[in-house]
Amino acid sequence: MVTSRRIFIRSGCTLGGFALLGRSTIAAAAQKTLELPMVNGKRELATYPQKRELMVMTARPVQLETPLSLVDKAGAFTPNDAFFVRWHLAGVPTTVDAAMFRIKVHGVVHEPLSLSVADLKANFEPVEVAAVCQCAGNSRGLFEPRVAGGQWGNGAMGNALWKGARLRDILNKAGIGAGAVQVRLNGADGPVLPATPDFVKTLDVDVALGEDVILAYSMNGAALPLLNGYPVRLVVPGWYATYWIKMLNDIEVIERVDETFWMKPAYRIPDNACACIVPGQQHVETVPINRMNVRSFITSFADGATVTAARIQVVKGIAFDGGYGIARVLFSTDGGKVWTEAVLGKDHGRYSFREWHAGFTPKTGQHYDLRCLAINNIGESQRLTPRWNPSGYMRNVVESVRVSGV
């Protein structure tokens, strides 16, 4: 826990080397950037279509990170225009005619279907679920030793109230045939090159039939932003976002375990209790990443902040897990030596962000190492030491926010 979490905004050209080639006069103008606490952590801030100003991790394919300060402002539900964006392949449709959009259901089914968005709304029971969407690699940039991949800070997560039709109801309408093993889910995005594996993800039939797995056409009471999967994305509450296929247009029931690229070797975790290895360890059995672990964050103070002394400071944050629900959040001002019980906010359901708050009275000139530790309803808690795996997945160590009283 020696990395600096200091986050600050400043103006200047992003990575000086870029300025030497191919910059127009407009591009050479000062850009707002934000510094994540990692080497090469400078991120341009930019406003994308249907989005407010977010951190640009990569422009193509589009990957945008939500600053934690926005999570703090939003509380339990992340506004659609603040929600992080992550595409795997650059062939993202930029025009979507939702009236013409069709979702094919085929494979090992009795009756193949072709469903419009209107069909989803009119012919299937609408279901609402508050659920956290979190990238498997959220916080990858904080891994030590560092690993290659999308270098997220902690902002590849958001919570929304999703509304849509159950995948189960759709599969039951099509009628799952004998021998069905998994359900393959594909979206309208695609690769630049035909040789690149299309981004397709697959769930076991029993997961796909879960009562909370929905084809969402509404996010926080509005249509999904295009960059979050308009007009329909899969929502798999409790599971990492890699399965939440955006612009979902193809559902195939298959008779085998899918071992194509994005299921194997991509998005795999070590097949052990901690999903971790020692750096350099070889020949480790792996399984597809699946349910999220428990996490919590302090959102109301940035690392390195100064706080007014001699009065009660309210520390706010959020906690979530993979669907058991948050039972407790503990709070410490001394790096985890002494813990006190934080107060939990409103319960929006077991898949949602759970707000929490705690208070402390800083003294002038004193330094504090603020930490929070969440425990879910089956007793799982966050790790006190970070796990390591080669893909940078599933970080859930107790994070540290250092502040000083003034």
Next chain:
Amino acid sequence: MNKRSRFASILLAALGAAAASADNASDAPATVQIVLPAETARLAPGPNLAAAQVCMVCHSADYIYMQPPLTRDQWRSEVVKMKTAFGAPILDADVDAIVRYLMSQNAAQIATGQEKGAD
């Protein structure tokens, strides 16, 4: 306003209803069209820059510059992954050249980034 903000625009050609009211089942779904901001990151000068331009076929330059400094073996495994798993049109003969370019960018990043604190 930075460049992206100026270029970012959205066109909502609603067929009967605004997309924002999609919650209502009776609303006709809308066509949504977006225009993505132009990329700002470019590959910086370095040895074998021409060979490295192949990377830009599938992704923007910031995909490279966000990475932590990687070892020669790590960069090589990334290049080989792009070639074999993702089908990038990289000639065997160019792998070493691209790895050399990427190694040069490690140093460039550190020189322009946090180490010197220069913007």
